[in-house]
Amino acid sequence: SASPFEGDSARTTPFIKVKSLEGIKTACINYDAIPYRYEDIYMQDLNTNKAYFRRFEEIANFDTVLCISDFTQDEYLDIFNKTNSAAISAGISDEFSQLVNEWQYDNTSIGAKLGRYVVYVGGLDWRKNVSCLVEAMANLPECQSGELKLVLVGEFGNEHLLPLKNIFDEFDIPQECLLSTGYIEDNELVDIYKNALVAVQPSRMEGFGL
Numbered sequence: 685s686a687s688p689f690e691g692d693s694a695r696t697t698p699f700i701k702v703k704s705l706e707g708i709k710t711a712c713i714n715y716d717a718i719p720y721r722y723e724d725i726y727m728q729d730l731n732t733n734k735a736y737f738r739r740f741e742e743i744a745n746f747d748t749v750l751c752i753s754d755f756t757q758d759e760y761l762d763i764f765n766k767t768n769s770a771a772i773s774a775g776i777s778d779e780f781s782q783l784v785n786e787w788q789y790d791n792t793s794i795g796a797k798l799g800r801y802v803v804y805v806g807g808l809d810w811r812k813n814v815s816c817l818v819e820a821m822a823n824l825p826e827c828q829s830g831e832l833k834l835v836l837v838g839e840f841g842n843e844h845l846l847p848l849k850n851i852f853d854e855f856d857i858p859q860e861c862l863l864s865t866g867y868i869e870d871n872e873l874v875d876i877y878k879n880a881l882v883a884v885q886p887s888r889m890e891g892f893g894l
Contacts, residue, residue: 687713688739699738702745711748714769716891717759718811725810755893774892783874794872795879798863800826801833803880805873806887808836808844817886818848818862822855830857836864837876 688699702710719726719736727733743749743760749769751757757771790796802821808814818834826832836848845864852862865876877883887894 687715688742689715699742701742702747709748710746711750712743712746713772714743714749714751714756714760716752716756716889717763718889718891720763721889722811752891753893756891780870780874783871787874787878789878790875793875793879794865794868795875795877798833798835798876798879800831801835801863801880803835803837803876803883804886805837805877805883806885807838808840808848811888813886813888815848815851817884818851822851822857827861828855828857830861832881833861833863835876835880836862837868837873838865839867840864 717740720740723733727736744764744766747768749760749766750772751760751769752772752774754771757769760769761767804814804817806812806814814836821827821832821834824832827834836845849859849862852859865872868876885894
């Protein structure tokens with residue numbers, strides 16, 4: 685099993701209790717315990733709560749638990765008090781590494797055209813804490829003058845972007861200083877990283893560790 689949470693939002697992947705698999709060695713991947721740590725935020729719905737913990741508690745029943753980072757392995761030990769885990773680390777593909785290694789500055793590229801900017805790559809849900817980043821940027825004189833942008837990489841709906849734009853409005857910062865790229869290709873992502881003044885990760889918690 686890749687993870688007990690595979691198929692939690694669809695019926696195509698059934699939930700299997702591993703204790704019923706007598707004589708079969710089992711392993712799963714443990715990504716994070718974020719909903720467990722922030723139950724008051726993510727587990728307000730009773731059915732969601734029950735479904736999550738039914739799968740979460742099953743993790744400890746696997747013979748081997750493969751954790752995506754040292755941090756996640758420490759989390760597993762802290763929560764379940766079991767030592768049947770190993771940290772396997774997350775990684776990137778050879779193709780992406782090649783794009784990074786072969787990158788060259790081009791003043792006509794997507795990143796170069798953005799000018800001076802700070803970049804954030806990721807989602808906009810609560811734990812990502814992006815509003816804190818926007819507020820911090822809004823307090824920077826260079827951002828207030830329109831000389832520094834905040835670039836959010838990803839596809840986001842207006843329901844997520846409007847609250848962030850409202851923060852800039854409160855400080856009378858030009859809206860063009862808060863940019864959302866939408867979907868971009870890997871080569872464009874590399875270029876945005878390379879041209880950024882700094883990449884920021886304001887999350888409260890990540891499975892890969894911070």
